[in-house]
Amino acid sequence: MTEITGRTAIWGILADPIHQVKTPQALNALMNARGVDGILIPFHVGASDLDTLVAGLKAMRNLKGFVVTVPHKTAIVDLCDDVSEQARAIGAVNTVRREVDGRLVGEMLDGAGFVAGLRQGGIKPGGRSVFLAGAGGAANAIAFALAEAGVSRLTIANRTRSKAEDLKQRLAEHYPSVPVEIGTTDPSGYEIVVNATSLGLKEGDSLPLDVTRLTPDQIVAEIIMQPETTALLAEAKERGCRIHHGKPMLACQLELMAEFMRMHP
Numbered sequence: 001m002t003e004i005t006g007r008t009a010i011w012g013i014l015a016d017p018i019h020q021v022k023t024p025q026a027l028n029a030l031m032n033a034r035g036v037d038g039i040l041i042p043f044h045v046g047a048s049d050l051d052t053l054v055a056g057l058k059a060m061r062n063l064k065g066f067v068v069t070v071p072h073k074t075a076i077v078d079l080c081d082d083v084s085e086q087a088r089a090i091g092a093v094n095t096v097r098r099e100v101d102g103r104l105v106g107e108m109l110d111g112a113g114f115v116a117g118l119r120q121g122g123i124k125p126g127g128r129s130v131f132l133a134g135a136g137g138a139a140n141a142i143a144f145a146l147a148e149a150g151v152s153r154l155t156i157a158n159r160t161r162s163k164a165e166d167l168k169q170r171l172a173e174h175y176p177s178v179p180v181e182i183g184t185t186d187p188s189g190y191e192i193v194v195n196a197t198s199l200g201l202k203e204g205d206s207l208p209l210d211v212t213r214l215t216p217d218q219i220v221a222e223i224i225m226q227p228e229t230t231a232l233l234a235e236a237k238e239r240g241c242r243i244h245h246g247k248p249m250l251a252c253q254l255e256l257m258a259e260f261m262r263m264h265p
């Protein structure tokens with residue numbers, strides 16, 4: 001770690017609980033590698049104190065920005081002075097930049113990280129049909145990023161149908177040219193199949209979609225990072241599909257976060 005001096009810039013991550021976060025290690029390593037005189041520190045804050053902390057952070061002149069994670073991604077939207085149109089439509093922010101005048105600018109980079117990860121893996125989502133399992137926080141961000149990337153059509157399948165309907169509605173308002181449907185567990189006929197549910201995280205989880213319907217011409221992408229090869233990816237590989245792991249989403253997102261929060265030397 002670089003020596004902390006009076007010139008060292010500060011970034012943070014807001015979460016509750018906080019002990020499990022990996023962003024400090026990742027972004028401090030990135031800053032070290034780039035020669036940034038800065039440090040990212042964990043800020044443990046509960047939901048009832050979030051507004052108090054954020055008011056303080058606005059006043060902190062050497063604070064450059066912060067990452068926001070569970071459970072604050074929704075509540076932080078209204079505490080920012082400026083939020084991107086997409087983040088507002090998603091209803092969540094996970095990265096905040098503090099401008100020199102103290103204004104807090106929020107962005108949601110989960111979906112952009114996923115799409116950047118696909119592209120890094122040589123998979124271009126533009127013009128392709130996508131089946132998306134899930135309508136939670138990550139799925140919302142990914143759906144918006146896929147629409148932004150210009151997919152030819154998007155089908156959302158979620159256990160709680162009303163959440164998929166709600167997401168479809170918001171997508172239609174922002175991307176009227178992208179056809180969006182509500183799907184079943186059947187992913188057949190789509191070029192890219194994405195699991196954006198939390199199924200696969202725990203051993204014994206059921207599969208997020210009907211893998212017997214997968215065909216070798218499909219790409220199956222995961223957002224679960226641990227285990228690296230989920231049961232879904234193993235089944236997809238077995239059926240001859242090209243698979244895309246969950247880790248690139250985070251790796252790409254860290255780059256986007258560093259860029260957005262101006263972690264420059």
Ligand SMILES: NC(=O)c1ccc[n+]([C@@H]2O[C@H](COP(=O)([O-])OP(=O)(O)OC[C@H]3O[C@@H](n4cnc5c(N)ncnc54)[C@H](OP(=O)(O)O)[C@@H]3O)[C@@H](O)[C@H]2O)c1
Nearest residue numbers: 134135136137138139159160163197198223224246249250
């Ligand atoms: N790779 C990355 O960088 C990255 C980034 C963010 C998140 N993630 C991963 O994404 C996962 C989801 O995160 P999130 O923030 O979107 O969580 P979330 O908002 O709680 O959403 C969870 C989603 O999974 C579905 N689900 C959960 N249990 C289910 C079950 N038993 N059967 C059917 N569907 C089920 C939920 O369906 P309902 O709506 O019906 O409850 C919902 O669609 C996390 O587990 C995390 O590992 C990865």
